[in-house]
Amino acid sequence: MTKTHKKIVAHGCGDFLYAINRIKSGCRNRKCAKKSLIQKFPPIDDYKTIKFRQYNTEVIKIKKCLFTCLLGVFTFFVVFTVYANTKVIYWGVYYPNPGYIPIGNVTYDYLSEYDAFYHGFANGEKVLYLTFDAGYEDGNTEKILDSLKERNVPATFFLTGNYIKTNPEITKRMVNEGHIVGNHTMTHPDMYKLKSLDFASELEKVEEIYKDVIGFEMPKYYRPPACAFNEQNLIDAKALKVLMICKD
Numbered sequence: 001m002t003k004t005h006k007k008i009v010a011h012g013c014g015d016f017l018y019a020i021n022r023i024k025s026g027c028r029n030r031k032c033a034k035k036s037l038i039q040k041f042p043p044i045d046d047y048k049t050i051k052f053r054q055y056n057t058e059v060i061k062i063k064k065c066l067f068t069c070l071l072g073v074f075t076f077f078v079v080f081t082v083y084a085n086t087k088v089i090y091w092g093v094y095y096p097n098p099g100y101i102p103i104g105n106v107t108y109d110y111l112s113e114y115d116a117f118y119h120g121f122a123n124g125e126k127v128l129y130l131t132f133d134a135g136y137e138d139g140n141t142e143k144i145l146d147s148l149k150e151r152n153v154p155a156t157f158f159l160t161g162n163y164i165k166t167n168p169e170i171t172k173r174m175v176n177e178g179h180i181v182g183n184h185t186m187t188h189p190d191m192y193k194l195k196s197l198d199f200a201s202e203l204e205k206v207e208e209i210y211k212d213v214i215g216f217e218m219p220k221y222y223r224p225p226a227c228a229f230n231e232q233n234l235i236d237a238k239a240l241k242v243l244m245i246c247k248d
């Protein structure tokens with residue numbers, strides 16, 4: 001019997017193991033019980049190694065568990081963010097109280113966080129903002145302009161790049177008669193399907209054409225085609241310092 005073996009028996013649960021082993025082996029003799037106990041348990045160096053390995057295994061298990069948990073939380077946030085950013089909002093309003101501001105399917109506060117608006121505040125005064133979309137010219141715009149001029153009513157016309165290009169004189173008339181010309185994108189695509197760079201390009205191309213035709217910078221107002229957008233569009237529009245205006 002080596003010193004190390006004795007230590008095992010003497011320390012910790014040694015007495016207990018000794019007793020168990022005695023019962024198990026059916027040995028009434030203290031010597032033979034000790035012998036079988038020593039055979040069953042490794043020398044102390046191996047014992048320490050085993051304990052160390054067990055400890056290491058536990059640490060690795062905990063680390064793995066922590067890693068899996070963190071990965072799970074991270075994945076959840078990524079999926080949630082992507083879902084939230086790409087979920088399409090088809091803008092719409094309803095009028096529960098006639099004569100009052102309509103209610104949108106997204107709140108005013110949510111939109112204004114991204115500098116997007118569907119109504120304004122005019123110090124308690126009731127003001128109607130008249131806006132028009134013009135993806136293409138169908139021969140009615142000049143009649144609308146005549147009517148607005150007659151009544152001295154300013155409005156905002158959201159024009160596509162193609163509209164400005166093919167109708168420079170009507171666009172000039174809009175500006176000269178005090179109307180705002182807003183950005184209705186270059187090609188009238190589903191903006192929520194575009195990546196940030198393409199989104200920017202759709203707006204910037206119109207700004208360039210406007211500048212060529214009118215001679216100065218285009219006002220930073222933008223209306224998404226079909227008023228359909230996602231949160232990423234709102235983020236991109238805000239980054240471009242463009243005010244998104246939805247119809248009411």
Ligand SMILES: [Zn+2]
Nearest residue numbers: 133135225226
């Ligand atoms: Zn449109």
